[in-house]
Each structure stands twice: as structure tokens, then as C-alpha cells.
Amino acid sequence: xxxxxxxxxxxxxxxGPFPTFNxxxxxxxxxxxxxxxxxxxxxxxxxxxxxxxxxxxxPNGYPDARxxxxxxxxxxxxxxxxxxxxxxxxxxxxxxxxxxxxxxxxIGRQVRIRGKAVKMAKEDxxxxxxKRGTVARAIALLGKQSxxxxxxxxxxxxxxxxxxxxxxxPDLVYPSxxxxxxxxxxxEFWQAQEDRNHIRLKYFxxxxxxxxxxxxx
Ligand SMILES: Cc1cc2nc3c(=O)[nH]c(=O)nc-3n(C[C@H](O)[C@H](O)[C@H](O)COP(=O)(O)O)c2cc1C
Numbered sequence: 506x507x508x509x510x511x512x513x514x515x516x517x518x519x520x521g522p523f524p525t526f527n528x529x530x531x532x533x534x535x536x537x538x539x540x541x542x543x544x545x546x547x548x549x550x551x552x553x554x555x556x557x558x559x560x561x562x563x564p565n566g567y568p569d570a571r572x573x574x575x576x577x578x579x580x581x582x583x584x585x586x587x588x589x590x591x592x593x594x595x596x597x598x599x600x601x602x603x604x605x606x607x608x609x610x611x612i613g614r615q616v617r618i619r620g621k622a623v624k625m626a627k628e629d630x631x632x633x634x635x636k637r638g639t640v641a642r643a644i645a646l647l648g649k650q651s652x653x654x655x656x657x658x659x660x661x662x663x664x665x666x667x668x669x670x671x672x673x674x675p676d677l678v679y680p681s682x683x684x685x686x687x688x689x690x691x692x693e694f695w696q697a698q699e700d701r702n703h704i705r706l707k708y709f710x711x712x713x714x715x716x717x718x719x720x721x722x
Pocket of ligand 1: 556569570571572573574575586587588591592593594650651
């Protein structure tokens with residue numbers, strides 16, 4: 506135990522060097538700044554920059570979180586997809602308030618989004634589903650995400666069967682596959698500084714426009 510404590514305490518975070526974040530000249534809409542940061546992430550070789558942690562709450566208000574990928578970003582919000590019958594899907598159904606967290610360690614940047622998840626039209630969900638790889642579609646078509654499984658071998662066998670069905674019917678769409686849009690209400694951009702005096706800029710949606718403020722780190 507002593508050793509692990511030492512290893513943890515000696516582990517380095519936020520090593521740098523980091524890109525510059527000029528807070529004087531930021532975009533009016535947070536999605537524009539997100540896209541700028543996303544491009545910087547790609548240019549700096551950030552591993553899986555489209556991965557984020559989606560936080561939801563269960564009916565008792567107990568938080569839950571898991572990593573997902575985003576499918577798109579535009580002026581209306583951030584998009585992700587999953588089964589509406591999964592745990593997260595059920596949680597979103599009863600409470601659409603969600604948070605999304607991106608962390609890009611290579612450039613010392615974190616983006617936090619809070620907002621409401623809304624379901625996209627059935628055709629958009631189906632289109633998203635059909636763009637997924639064959640194995641991913643087959644697994645989704647099993648319709649068992651987040652349910653209890655007896656043995657790992659059950660998954661192998663079920664997947665083999667489902668792959669055979671998909672070969673016969675490649676246009677099958679899992680009806681519960683859902684493309685969600687997180688409509689943002691608050692978006693915070695956090696930039697690490699090598700001197701540890703980190704920068705935080707937060708956008709707030711107020712009635713019909715975005716305002717932004719610096720926050721103490
Ligand atoms: C990098 C990464 C990307 C993932 N992307 C997705 C995704 O786009 N959709 C999805 O349903 N699950 C995705 N998962 C799996 C989820 O983390 C999670 O295990 C699953 O959705 C079940 O979550 P739930 O039980 O809270 O509903 C991903 C996992 C990782 C590590």
C-alpha cells in the first residue's frame with residue numbers, strides 16, 4: 506500500500522508544453538471554440554480526441570458515468586449514440602440533464618459541457634446505426650447492452666449468430682439505437698499552464714445568447 510501511494514504521488518500530470526490560450530479573442534459560440542480546440546487536439550496527436558465521459562443520473566439522483574465517442578458537433582450541440590434501452594438510455598429518459606467531459610492530456614485541455622440530451626429523428630438514428638461497423642451493429646442488434654450475462658462464451662456465440670443474420674440482412678437497424686444531441690447550457694474550457702496558474706473560461710447560455718466569464722482555477 507505504501508508503495509502504490511508513492512507511485513501515485515510521484516506520477517506526473519500536466520507536464521506540457523501546452524498551446525497558448527488567448528482568452529481575449531474567443532469565439533462568440535462555444536461550439537466554435539470547441540472546434541478550434543478539436544483541431545489543435547488532432548494537430549498535436551491527441552489520442553482519441555472524440556472520446557468523452559458522459560455523466561447521467563439514475564432515478565435516485567445517483568450519478569453514473571461512462572466513456573462514449575461523439576458523432577458530430579454543430580451550432581445545435583454535441584452528438585452521441587447508444588441504445589435507448591441501455592442504463593444510460595433509461596437514465597436519460599427520466600432525466601435528460603447530462604454532462605460531457607473531454608480531457609486531452611497531450612495539450613493540457615479539458616472541456617466540460619452541461620445540457621439536455623434530446624433524441625434525434627428516427628431516420629437520423631437509423632443512418633447513424635448503418636454507418637457503424639458490422640461487429641458493432643451485430644452487438645447492438647443483440648439488444649442486451651447493460652444487462653447481466655452468465656458467461657463470456659454466451660456473447661461469442663450470440664455474436665456469431667447475429668453476424669450470420671446480418672450477412673443475410675445487411676440493412677437491419679436496431680430500433681432502439683438512438684442518436685442524441687446534447688443541447689448545451691454551459692461549456693467550460695480549461696487550459697493547463699506550465700506554471701500551474703491554469704486558465705478557465707466558461708460560457709453560459711442566457712435566454713437567447715451566450716455570455717462568458719473567466720473563473721478562478
Ligand atoms: C473509447 C470508448 C468509446 C465508447 N463508445 C461508445 C458509444 O459510442 N456508444 C455506446 O453505447 N457505448 C460506447 N462505449 C461503451 C460505454 O462506455 C458503456 O460501457 C456502454 O455504453 C454501457 O453503458 P451504460 O451501462 O451506462 O448504458 C465506449 C467505451 C469506450 C471505452
